[in-house]
Amino acid sequence: xxxxxxxxxxxxxxxxxxxxxxxxxxxxxxxxxxxxxxxxxxxxxxxxxxxxxxxxxxxxxxxxxxxxxxxxxxxxxxxxxxxxxxxxxxxxxxxxxxxxxxxxxxxxxxxxxxxxxxxxxxxxxxxxxxxxxxxxxxxxxxxxxxxxxxxxxxxxxxxxxxxxxxxxxxxxxxxxxxxxxxxxxxxxxxxxxxxxxxxxxxxxxxxxxxxxxxxxxxxxxxxxxxxxxxxxxxxxxxxxxxxxxxxxxxxxxxxxxxxxxxxxxxxxxxxxxxxxxxxx
Amino acid sequence: xxxxxxxxxxxxxxxxxxxxxxxxxxxxxxxxxxxxxxxxxxxxxxxxxxxxxxxxxxxxxxxxxxxxxxxxxxxxxxxxxxxxxxxxxxxxxxxxxxxxxxxxxxxxxxxxxxxxxxxxxxxxxxxxxxxxxxxxxxxxxxxxxxxxxxxxxxxxxxxxxxxxxxxxxxxxxxxxxxxxxxxxxxxxxxxxxxxxxxxxxxxxxxxxxxxxxxxxxxxxxxxxxxxxxxxxxxxxxxxxxxxxxxxxxxxxxxxxxxxxxxxxxxxxxxxxxxxxxxxxxxxxxxxxxxxxxxxxxxxxxxxxxxxxxxxxxxxxxxxxxxxxxxxxxxxxxxxxxxxxxxxxxxxxxxxxxxxxxxxxxxxxxxxxxxxxxxxxxxxxxxxxxxxxxxxxxxx
Numbered sequence: 001x002x003x004x005x006x007x008x009x010x011x012x013x014x015x016x017x018x019x020x021x022x023x024x025x026x027x028x029x030x031x032x033x034x035x036x037x038x039x040x041x042x043x044x045x046x047x048x049x050x051x052x053x054x055x056x057x058x059x060x061x062x063x064x065x066x067x068x069x070x071x072x073x074x075x076x077x078x079x080x081x082x083x084x085x086x087x088x089x090x091x092x093x094x095x096x097x098x099x100x101x102x103x104x105x106x107x108x109x110x111x112x113x114x115x116x117x118x119x120x121x122x123x124x125x126x127x128x129x130x131x132x133x134x135x136x137x138x139x140x141x142x143x144x145x146x147x148x149x150x151x152x153x154x155x156x157x158x159x160x161x162x163x164x165x166x167x168x169x170x171x172x173x174x175x176x177x178x179x180x181x182x183x184x185x186x187x188x189x190x191x192x193x194x195x196x197x198x199x200x201x202x203x204x205x206x207x208x209x210x211x212x213x214x215x216x217x218x219x220x221x222x223x224x225x226x227x228x229x230x231x232x233x234x235x236x237x238x239x240x241x242x243x244x245x246x247x248x249x250x251x252x253x254x255x256x257x258x259x260x261x262x263x264x265x266x267x268x269x270x271x272x273x274x275x276x277x278x279x280x
Numbered sequence: 281x282x283x284x285x286x287x288x289x290x291x292x293x294x295x296x297x298x299x300x301x302x303x304x305x306x307x308x309x310x311x312x313x314x315x316x317x318x319x320x321x322x323x324x325x326x327x328x329x330x331x332x333x334x335x336x337x338x339x340x341x342x343x344x345x346x347x348x349x350x351x352x353x354x355x356x357x358x359x360x361x362x363x364x365x366x367x368x369x370x371x372x373x374x375x376x377x378x379x380x381x382x383x384x385x386x387x388x389x390x391x392x393x394x395x396x397x398x399x400x401x402x403x404x405x406x407x408x409x410x411x412x413x414x415x416x417x418x419x420x421x422x423x424x425x426x427x428x429x430x431x432x433x434x435x436x437x438x439x440x441x442x443x444x445x446x447x448x449x450x451x452x453x454x455x456x457x458x459x460x461x462x463x464x465x466x467x468x469x470x471x472x473x474x475x476x477x478x479x480x481x482x483x484x485x486x487x488x489x490x491x492x493x494x495x496x497x498x499x500x501x502x503x504x505x506x507x508x509x510x511x512x513x514x515x516x517x518x519x520x521x522x523x524x525x526x527x528x529x530x531x532x533x534x535x536x537x538x539x540x541x542x543x544x545x546x547x548x549x550x551x552x553x554x555x556x557x558x559x560x561x562x563x564x565x566x567x568x569x570x571x572x573x574x575x576x577x578x579x580x581x582x583x584x585x586x587x588x589x590x591x592x593x594x595x596x597x598x599x600x601x602x603x604x605x606x607x608x609x610x611x612x613x614x615x616x617x618x619x620x621x622x623x624x625x626x627x628x629x630x631x632x633x634x635x636x637x638x639x640x641x642x643x644x645x646x647x648x649x650x651x652x653x654x655x656x657x658x659x660x661x662x663x664x665x666x667x668x669x670x671x672x673x674x675x
Contacts, residue, residue, distance in 0.1 A: 016423040019335060019367040042363045047328055051293055051335050071388045072351055075317055079325040083293045083332060103418030104355045134387035135319040139290040 001235040002275045004036035004059065004243035005029045005265070006200070007049055012259040023052035025260075030056045032265040035275055038091075038199065038243040039256065040064075043080060050084040058084055061170055061199035061243055062093035062151030066114040067104045070121040071134040077146060078126055078138055086143030091170045091199065092119060093151035119148070119165070149197060154184035160191055168195030173242065174202060178214040182237050195240050200255075202247035203227065203268060221247060228271045235272070244268065281313050281333060282530060283324060286543040290322075296329065297336035299544055306549040307558060310341035312375070312527045314484065314540060315348050317387045323540075327360055334368045341563060342372050345454060345483040345527050346435035348379035349406070350398035351388045355418045357402070358409035358429070365426045370564045375454050375483065376403060377435035400445075407432070407449075407571065431563060432571075433481060438468035443475060448572035451563075452479030457502040457526070458486065465502065466521050473522065479563070481525040482518060487511070489551055491533035505533055512555045519556065528552065 007025055011017050017025065026049035029037055036057035037049050043060070050058045058080075065073065080088050094111040095101065101108040121131040126146070128138055149168040152158035154176075162169035169188055171181070185196055202219050209223035212230055220227045234242055248258035281299060284290055291299070300311050311333045313326045326344050334342045349357065364372045378395040379385060385392040408415045410429025412422050422429075433452035436442035438460075446453035453472055455465060469480050486503045493506040496514065504511040518526055532542045 016366055016425060018369055022367070023335070042359060044328060044331060044360065044363045044367055047331050048335065048367055051297075051332055067353065068356060069351070069353055069388050071317060072353075075323070076325040076328060079328045082290065082324065083296075083328065085292060099417055103416060104353055105416065130319070132387070132389060133319065133383070134317065136317070137320050137322045139322050141290055 001231070001239060001272055002035035002057075002241040003269065003272045004038045004057070004241060005034045005260075005268070006038055006243065006245035006256055007045065008246060008256060008259045009045070010253070010257040010259060012261075019048050022048045025049075026052040026056075028260075028262050028265055030054070032262065032269045033274055034265070034269060036089075036241070036243065043076060046088075047080055047083060050080075050087060056087070057089055058087050059089040059149075059243070060091045061197070062091035062149075064095035064100065065092045065118050065122075066095060066106055066111045067100060068118075070118040071125060071131065071136070073118070074122040074125040074134075075136060077122065078136060078142070081146040082139070082142055086145055088145075089147040089149060089167070091149045091151045091197070093170075116161070123148075149195065151199065154180060154187075156187065159184065159188045159193065162188070163191045163193045168197055168240075169193055170197040170199045172200055173198040173218050174200050175217055177216055178212070178218055178233060178237070181218065181234070181239070182214075185237050185239065189238065196238065197241040197243065198234060198239050199243045201242055201244050202255075203244045204247040204249050205264075205267060206249045219247075220244065224267060224271065231272050242272070281311050281329075282541055282543050283322075283329075284537070284541040284543065288537065288541070293332040296332040300333035300336040302544065302546055302549060304337040304340045306546070307553045308340065308549070309525070309559065309562075310343060310373075310527070311337070312343045312345040312483070314529075315344055315346065316379075316381060317348075317351060317384045318381060319383050319387060327364055330364075330372070331367065334371065337371075339562065340371070342368050343433075344373075344375045345481075346375040346377035348384060349376050349402050350378060350390050350395045351384060352402075354402040354405040355409065355415075355420075358406040358418075359420055361406065361429050362410060362420060362422050362426045365430045366423065370430075373431040373433060373451075373563060374429075375433045375435050375481075377454075403432070403449075428568065431568065433479065435483065438464055438471070440471065443468065443472045443477065446472065447475040447477045450571070451568065452481055452524075453477055454481040454483045454527075456484045457482045458484045459501065461500055461502055462498040462517060462521075465518070465523070466498075469521050469523065478569075479525070480523050481527065482523050483527045485526055485528050486531035486539065487528045487552060488531050488533045489548055503531075504528065505531065508551055508555060511552075515556045 007022060007029070009017060011021055022045055026037055030053045034056060036059055037046065037053070038059040038061045039046055040060060040062060046058050046060065077088070077090060092115065094115040098108050101111065106114070124131045125134060125136045126138060128136070147167040149170045150158065150162040150166040151170040152162060154171065159169065171184065181198070188196060198218070202221060204221045205224050205227060207221040207223070209226040211226070212218070212222070218230070218234070220230060222230070231242065245255060246258045246260045246264070281296065282291070285295055303311055311330070313330055315326045316323050326347060330342050330344070361374055376399070378399040382392040385395060390398065405415050407429065409418060409420045410422060410427070412427055413419070431451040433454050434442065434446045434450045435454040435456065436446060438455065443453065455468060465482065472480060482502070486505055488505050489508050489511060491505040493510050496503065496506070502514070502518070504514060506514070515526065529539060530542045530544055531539050
């Protein structure tokens with residue numbers, strides 16, 4: 001099982017990280033032996049992390065496609081793909097926060113239809129085909145790809161779509177229990193699904209340990225030994241990737257705003273055996 | 281910054297970084313990139329393409345000339361602008377515009393004919409969000425270090441409306457060398473300065489110092505497709521007009537490679553650097569002035585009469601709602617129009633009479649009116665002869 005880590009957007013002293021800060025943290029993640037760096041957004045921060053690293057996968061978990069214009073987003077994804085040497089994997093989703101749609105003036109209720117229609121346009125444009133009045137004409141020298149993963153809950157409709165149209169399926173590690181994971185992954189595999197990713201799993205190894213019930217929301221708010229056990233249970237289910245986000249022990253920092261140290265990273269990395277295979 | 285290398289291969293991140301570092305080492309002041317989404321031509325997304333250039337440099341400006349705002353979703357774009365300011369330590373300047381190639385707007389399904397309306401409305405949204413205001417349901421809660429967003433420069437033609445907007449709402453004004461000439465630039469920058477305009481930039485100026493030198497008239501498109509000595513003279517004329525920046529784009533006079541795809545040559549970059557004296561000041565060294573907001577549009581029906589009977593077509597208010605400038609057509613017998621900067625007591629006129637167009641600039645100094653006119657015209661006589669609605673002179 002591959003292990004990914006989210007980039008913190010604030011440093012330990014509470015200041016927002018600048019480009020040098022993003023680069024330093026990205027290098028720390030790569031040097032600690034993680035397999036990927038994941039964030040929902042912004043794409044520019046992920047690219048900055050990509051410029052400071054050579055090996056790790058760069059991923060979005062997940063990018064809310066309906067909030068964007070399809071042709072314009074396709075141009076950005078194509079650019080990221082080129083500038084990262086093909087290391088990007090785009091987890092995409094329909095979104096679930098109504099206020100974000102209200103802010104962008106996009107219809108919330110039509111978000112799934114919108115996601116599928118826009119992803120169809122994006123894929124066609126990246127293949128060099130025409131979509132509406134747009135043709136992006138990607139350079140022939142560009143690496144093949146990029147990879148797209150569908151961030152979704154566990155409905156059969158979503159799983160089938162992930163199998164048919166995507167390079168993988170991303171489910172949220174913050175609001176799902178092991179028993180739900182097990183059931184969904186079984187159905188995904190039965191449908192012929194390949195890469196399965198658990199995203200945004202909070203980790204705080206200073207929290208008191210206790211056995212996680214299989215009906216509780218999955219998390220790594222526990223001591224290292226218990227965390228190793230929990231990750232082992234996830235790997236045993238057959239997940240290919242788990243992507244972590246450092247959680248603030250005091251619960252004061254927002255998600256993606258709690259910083260980490262190299263020591264913390266190395267402890268977290270040791271919870272899962274190193275994965276031999278690169279991302280597909 | 282080109283998109284391709286000398287072998288016509290697209291640049292990767294390392295290639296961009298190498299060229300950016302070379303430009304900074306040679307002592308140039310900024311790295312700029314254009315923007316388009318044109319069917320059949322691969323163009324990368326500029327805000328991302330600039331990041332490897334920013335990461336490879338430390339003390340030069342990074343910017344767009346220009347970025348087409350109506351092609352993007354404004355809330356998303358405001359977030360991208362804030363992010364870029366954070367990632368470049370304030371070295372990023374957003375040159376923004378409405379776009380002029382219909383195919384770009386068609387590609388994203390935006391009405392080309394609404395592009396200016398969209399630009400102004402969306403830039404208003406973007407600026408408010410960058411300032412931390414709530415717009416509709418959106419509030420980006422910008423970090424204090426990036427609050428206000430990047431410097432915004434407007435890429436525009438020379439209409440009074442555009443220049444007024446550049447002065448009140450933007451940190452500068454950018455005109456394209458490729459589509460203008462010394463004559464129009466001279467006229468436009470005068471009006472811009474008279475309105476109180478600060479940073480004036482010429483963008484997209486083609487350069488090839490190995491091109492055979494051809495005469496460039498004042499009404500020919502401005503370019504540096506000539507030998508170094510001639511190029512230095514041309515730049516000197518731009519500097520004499522008062523432009524603060526000129527943004528070059530490498531062009532191949534043989535036409536073997538396309539514009540924006542022609543690679544930079546280190547030797548030529550060094551030659552270019554020698555063409556004009558260095559200016560070590562950086563835009564982020566000076567504190568930014570607060571930007572004005574929302575000019576009052578020209579009154580419905582094409583204008584109104586002001587107290588002295590003049591036909592006013594536009595009024596500019598500052599952030600406090602105080603009138604800072606008015607403009608309008610002030611003539612009846614011949615065509616004359618004027619822009620009056622109320623705060624600075626400056627006036628700029630042009631008069632069209634008998635097939636001639638004459639420019640006049642009036643500034644206030646120590647309570648006395650100073651007249652200026654180009655090329656030896658007698659400003660005092662021009663002003664005395666300026667017709668006005670009240671029949672006593674336009675001032």
